[in-house]
Amino acid sequence: MSPRVPRVSDVMTRRPRSLPRESTLHEAARLMRDEGIGDVLVTAxxxxxxxxxxxxxxxxAVAEDWDARITSLGEVCTADLATVRPDDDAATAARLMRERAVRRLPVVDEKRRPVGIVSLGDLADCERLSVPTLEEIWRAPPNL
Structure with a gap:
């Protein structure tokens, strides 16, 4: 019997940090600094x-000289997100990352409430995912 394919819930970071879309860039930047993270999920x-x-x-924002104390997350965030569910397999997450040229995917429940985040680093720990797939994601140009 072959080993079970890892699920997103096996590798994701639980309790992702989030802020309401009305929050400012300044609040998000401080949260990222204080928590040592590089992303914040935006909620409504x-x-x-x-x-x-x-x-x-x-x-x-900064390069466009926007004021971080008044610019809301809703004005800057990426809204067209690919997401996965906790019970999806890790290979599905890797495929979506490759297709969308992203290095992080929010994990949501059936009501689109954030329950985790899965990153390229999380997937790198999955022995059953192919190295070429992960390298393709890593080498993809940034998605702006």
Whole structure:
């Protein structure tokens, strides 16, 4: 009998950090600094509506001279997100990362509430995923 394919829930980071879309870039940047993370999930009424990364803050806001104390996450976040469910297999997450040229995927429940985040690093620990697949994701140009 072959070993079970790992599920997203086996490798994801639980309790992802999130902020409401009305929160400011300044609040997100401080949270990222304080928690040592590079992304914050953006929510509306507790449901996932986007994600903002440290790179988004720099490239989309700071470089454009936007005021981080008044610019909301809703103005800067990526809203068109690929997501996975906790019971999806890790290979599905890797495929989505490759197709969308992203290195992180939010993990949501049936009501689109964030329950985790799975990163390229999380998938690198999965022995059953092919190295070429992970290398393709890593080498993909950033998705702006």
């Amino acid at each position: 009424a507790g449901r996932l509506c986007g994600m903002v990364t440290d790179r988004d803050i720099v490239v989309r």
